[in-house]
Amino acid sequence: MRDWKTTGLAVAVVKDGRVRFSKGYGLREHGKREPVDSQTLFAVASTTKAMTASAIGMLVDEGKVKWDDPVTTHLPNFQLHDPYATRELTVRDLLTHRGGLGNADYLWYASDFPADTIMQKLRLLQPMYSLRSGFIYQNVIYIMAGEVIAAASGMPWEAFMRTRIFDPLRMTRTYPLLRLVPPGSNAASPHYLFGGDTIAVVRADAAQAIGPAGDVWSSAADMSKWMLFLLDSGRVDGKRLLAPDTWAELFTPQVIVPPDEFYPSQEFTKPQWRTYGLGWFQHDYHGQKVDFHTGSLAGMVAIVGLIRGERFGVYVGGNVDHSEIRHALMYKAADIWTGSPTRDWSSDLLGVYEKRRIRRDSVRLAAEAKRIVNTRPSLPPAKYAGSYDDPNFGRVTVSEVAGKLRFSAGKALQGTLEHWHYDKFRVKYDDRWQGTDIVTFTIGDGVPSSLALSGFAFRRIPENQAPATQ
Numbered sequence: 446m447r448d449w450k451t452t453g454l455a456v457a458v459v460k461d462g463r464v465r466f467s468k469g470y471g472l473r474e475h476g477k478r479e480p481v482d483s484q485t486l487f488a489v490a491s492t493t494k495a496m497t498a499s500a501i502g503m504l505v506d507e508g509k510v511k512w513d514d515p516v517t518t519h520l521p522n523f524q525l526h527d528p529y530a531t532r533e534l535t536v537r538d539l540l541t542h543r544g545g546l547g548n549a550d551y552l553w554y555a556s557d558f559p560a561d562t563i564m565q566k567l568r569l570l571q572p573m574y575s576l577r578s579g580f581i582y583q584n585v586i587y588i589m590a591g592e593v594i595a596a597a598s599g600m601p602w603e604a605f606m607r608t609r610i611f612d613p614l615r616m617t618r619t620y621p622l623l624r625l626v627p628p629g630s631n632a633a634s635p636h637y638l639f640g641g642d643t644i645a646v647v648r649a650d651a652a653q654a655i656g657p658a659g660d661v662w663s664s665a666a667d668m669s670k671w672m673l674f675l676l677d678s679g680r681v682d683g684k685r686l687l688a689p690d691t692w693a694e695l696f697t698p699q700v701i702v703p704p705d706e707f708y709p710s711q712e713f714t715k716p717q718w719r720t721y722g723l724g725w726f727q728h729d730y731h732g733q734k735v736d737f738h739t740g741s742l743a744g745m746v747a748i749v750g751l752i753r754g755e756r757f758g759v760y761v762g763g764n765v766d767h768s769e770i771r772h773a774l775m776y777k778a779a780d781i782w783t784g785s786p787t788r789d790w791s792s793d794l795l796g797v798y799e800k801r802r803i804r805r806d807s808v809r810l811a812a813e814a815k816r817i818v819n820t821r822p823s824l825p826p827a828k829y830a831g832s833y834d835d836p837n838f839g840r841v842t843v844s845e846v847a848g849k850l851r852f853s854a855g856k857a858l859q860g861t862l863e864h865w866h867y868d869k870f871r872v873k874y875d876d877r878w879q880g881t882d883i884v885t886f887t888i889g890d891g892v893p894s895s896l897a898l899s900g901f902a903f904r905r906i907p908e909n910q911a912p913a914t915q
Contacts, residue, residue, distance in 0.1 A: 446471055448795060449770040452644060453481040453633050455665035456774060457760045460782050462677065464669045473764070474634040475644040483665045484618055486632035487762030489747045490659045490740025495695070495724035496671075497590050497657040498540050499679075500605055502691040502723075509597040512537045512694065516589065519596045523589065524568040530576045531568075538577065539590040540723045541699045547573035548583045551838055551899075553655050554857055558839070560588050560656070569837050580700050580721065584658035591657030602657050614670045614681050619663040626662050633764040635744025637878035644765070647744040647878060659742055665760060668749065672758030675751060695723045696736050696753065702726065708739070709797045710772045713788065725751075730776075731785040737775065741767055744878070750775040755783045766878070769798055817866040823888050826850050829862075833896050833903035841903055843896070852884065854898075868893075 446454060452475045458466035469481035504510040513535045516523045525531045530545055538544045549570055552563045563585060573581055591602035598605050603621035611619045620626045635647040663671075674680070679687030687695075698720035704711065707719050707726070716728035725736040733752050740747035746763045748771040759778040761771040773790035780787035822829075827845045834840050841854040843862065850862035852872045860874035860881075868886040886893040896903045
C-alpha cells in the first residue's frame with residue numbers, strides 16, 4: 446500500500462465454498478482516523494457488469510428474455526446509426542462490447558443524460574467497426590442492458606438487483622445505486638494522486654450514476670457472498686438462482702479481446718488467449734481459466750477474479766483512482782491459493798505502470814512544446830461567451846466572470862479557460878483530478894461560430910434560439 450500510495454483497501458478470498466480471508470487496511474479517508482474493515486463500502490464499479498449479466502440470465506431462465514433476442518424486441522425505440530445493426534443487435538451483444546460502438550462514456554459522464562436520452566442519442570454515433578467484427582470496451586450499451594431488464598421484468602434495474610440477487614444472497618450491505626447508500630455509512634471516500642504524494646479527496650458523487658454498467662457499492666464481506674454464489678454454479682444455501690446452462694453461459698467466451706484492449710499485466714501472465722464472456726474478461730494462467738473484471742470509477746477501484754476450476758475467488762476494493770495494486774493482489778492471491786509459481790507482483794507491475802506514466806508525460810510535454818508563445822486571442826473575453834451545441838455531446842457554455850472565461854459541460858466538467866495561443870484556450874477543471882483540455886474557437890464575422898473539444902464540434906447557438914439537444 447505504501448508503494449502504490451493507496452489510502453484504503455479491502456480484500457476477500459474464498460476457496461472451496463468458504464470465506465478464507467476478509468480484511469480491511471488503511472483509512473476510509475486520507476487524513477482521518479476511520480479505518481477500513483470488511484464491512485466498509487467501496488464502489489465495485491464495472492464489476493457490476495457481471496451482476497447485470499446474471500440478472501438477464503435469471504430472465505432467460507423465466508423465458509422472458511432470450512440471449513439472442515433482438516434488442517428491439519424489448520426496447521422498440523432502440524436505434525443505432527446503422528439500420529442493419531439496429532435490426533440485428535441482440536441482448537448478448539449488449540453484454541459483450543462487440544456492437545460496433547466506440548467508447549461513448551461522455552453520454553453518461555459529462556452530460557448528465559438519463560437512460561432514455563442516452564438511448565435516443567445512440568442513433569447519432571457513427572460505428573467504429575462492423576457489428577461483431579471487433580471489441581471496444583464501453584459502458585453506455587450496458588446501460589441499455591439495464592433497460593432490457595426493466596422492460597422484461599416490469600421493475601427498474603436497481604429493484605431487480607436488490608430483490609433477485611442481493612436479498613437472496615443476504616448481501617445486506619450492498620446498494621445498487623450510490624444515492625441509496627445511507628448518509629454516514631461506513632463507506633470509503635474516493636481519492637486521486639497529485640504530485641506524487643499529494644492526495645485529494647473527491648466527492649463520491651463526482652461521477653454520474655451509470656447503474657447497470659457500474660453503480661453498485663458493496664463491502665468485502667458481501668462480495669465474498671457474491672463470489673461464493675458464482676463458484677457454486679449459481680446456488681445459495683442449496684437453492685438454485687440460475688439454471689446450470691445459464692450459469693455456464695455467463696462464463697462462455699463470446700468474443701476475442703485484442704491485446705490493446707486488455708491489461709498491462711499480460712506482460713507477465715503471457716496469455717495464449719484473451720476473451721470476454723458475459724460481463725467477464727478471461728484468459729489462461731498456469732493452465733487455468735481466469736474469469737475476472739476490474740472496476741474504475743472516479744477515485745475508486747475494484748477487481749473480482751475467479752478460478753472456477755479451483756473454486757477460488759478474490760475481491761479487492763480500493764479508494765485511490767486506478768491503483769493497480771488490485772492486479773498485483775489478485776494474481777498474488779491466485780498463486781498462493783492454487784499453488785502456482787509466484788513472483789513479486791507488486792514490484793513488477795509498479796515498473797510497468799511507471800513506464801506508462803513516463804510515456805504519458807512525454808506526450809504531454811511534446812504537446813506543450815508546440816504552444817506558440819506571445820500570441821493574443823482575436824477577441825475580448827466577453828465575445829467568446831455563449832452556448833455551444835453538439836448533437837452527440839449536448840450543450841456546453843462559456844461565460845465571462847470577473848474578466849475570466851468559465852467553461853461548463855455539465856456538473857462533472859466545469860473550469861476556467863486560460864489562453865493557450867491564438868484562439869485556443871486550455872480549460873483547467875475545478876476538480877483538478879479531471880486534468881485539462883484544449884478548447885479551440887473558430888471565428889467568423891467577428892464572433893466565434895463554433896468551438897472544438899476532444900473531437901467534438903460545438904456550433905454556437907444564437908442567443909434568441911430555443912434550447913436544443915440537451
